[in-house]
Amino acid sequence: MNNAGRDMKIIATGLLVLMAVIYFTSRTFEEVHPAIGFVRAFAEAAMIGGIADWFAVTALFRHPMGLPIPHTAIIPRNKDRIGDTLANFLKNNFLVSRIVAQRMHGVDLAGGVGRFLKSPSGGEGRLRMGASRLIGDIIGSLDQDRLGSMFKGAVKTQAKELDLATPMGQILESVMAENRHGPLIDSTIKWAYRTLDANEYVIRAIVHDRANTVMRWTGLDDRLANEVVDGLYKLLADMATDPEHPVRAKTEESLVQLAQELKSDPALRQRVNEWKLEMIENPAIANWIDGMWESGREALLKASRDPEAAMAGHFGDALMQLGSSLQKDPLLNRQLNRFARRAVAGVVASYGDNIVKLVSETIRGWDAQTITDRVENAVGRDLQYIRVNGTLVGGLVGVMLHLLNHWIY
Structure with missing residues (x-):
């Protein structure tokens, strides 16, 4: 006592x-x-x-x-019996996805995060340092593999549900409307020129392989290959120097049409979605997500151990800008709160029974x-x-x- x-x-x-x-x-x-x-x-x-x-x-x-x-x-x-009763009480009254989602509905997590990031020096320093150390201890004590699996699973789930075609179409449409596509086409022409220069021998080999014996004997295959290569070089040079070149104009028309189709063509949208799913399942993307998780976890631990250093320099300026955006952008605020609500409800749905079992078995073990x-x-x-x-x-x-x-x- x-x-x-x-x-x-x-x-x-x-x-x-x-x-x-x-x-x-x-x-x-x-x-x-x-x-x-x-x-x-x-x-x-x-x-x-x-x-x-x-x-x-x-x-x-x-x-x-x-x-x-x-x-x-x-x-x-x-x-x-007390342990089982307490565990069932938690399960039936707290660890229910619907109840958690309802409770989280009125929680402005994004606003709170935004206020803290925008003014990290506000409030009591001791309280902030204590909270940071507590967060660091919690992050450090969690099962790294299980937490990493949860993070990677959440990223994949959100990515699979993401409508990629519509924002791609909107971005392309905005670029075309503001006439900012010129540098993109110029860069493409330069890339095509470098590619042609590096693979000129491939074109000559193709022409040579497909030429008949007479053409090879008379040397016409080499002349034809030269004409093809020179024609391609001239086409790229003309496109680079003439903004009104017909091929450039046709390219712009194709980009405008592509922007519209990305937003409205079901077949193209389906192909974009299939490409997105293939990318998500690609081992390279999985390795990238693994690296992102490890880097993010290390950054969180480092920031929680030393919040003053974490808020310094360009990274701190970026965090403050993010805090300002969270407060001023209602759409971003709403999306972050919705993501947090779904994440918490998902954790409860996936691990609620394990939490209940942990409480019951812990009390039984006393x-x-x-x-x-x-x-x-x-x-x-x-x-x-x-x-x-x-x-x-x-x-x-x-x-x-x-x-x-x-x-x-």
Whole structure:
């Protein structure tokens, strides 16, 4: 029992002893004056009430006076049932996805994160440092493999549900509308020129392999290959120098059409989605997600251990900008809160039973003395107040009965 509970236990026991002293003293001198009878009645009933409440409180945790009286030592005898009941209570009232989602619906997690990132120096430094260390300890103590699997699974799930075709179409449409596609086409032409220069021999080999014997004997295959290569070089050069070149214009028309089809053509959207799913399942993407998780985890640990350093430099400026965006952009705020709500509900749905099992098995693993001490430390002070109240209330009832006795008789 903690110090506060121990002090209250001494007070409650001392009050009971005091009532016993008053009772025997008043009983000795009861004939001196009729009023002493009320004192005796108060002390007598107070002793009865105090002893009864002492028995009730003690019976919760142990056998009173070591006697194996039936229905005593209730908590030690029923610790397994208490653990199962507590676990089921958590499962039925807290670890339910629907309930968690409802509770999370009113939580503005994005707003809180945004306020902190925008003004990391606000608030109490000690509280911030303590919270950072606590977060670091929690991250460090979690099962790295299991947490990593959860993170990678969440990333893959979100990626599979992501509509990639629509934003691609919108971005391309915006680029074309603002006439920012010129550098893109120029870069493509330069890439094509470098590719042609590096693979010129491939074109010549193709022409040579497909030429017949006569062409090879007369050397026409080499002349034809030169014409093809020179024509391609000239086409790329003309496209690079002439913004109004027909091929460039046709390319722009194709890009505009592609932007529209990405937003409205079901067949193209389906192909983009299939390409996205193939990319997600690609081992290279899996390795990239693994690396992102490891880097993110190390960064979180480093930042939580030293939040002041984490908020310094360009990274800190970027975090502050993110905090400002979370506060000013309602769409981003809503998306982050929705993601957090789904993530928490998903964790509850996936691991709720494991949490319940952990609580139940942990309590089952405690010995009787451990659970008795822990419960008594938690509620012992209030239980000692019950003893004090029982003593005083019993005394008042005794006075009332003594007075009623005088009225009747």
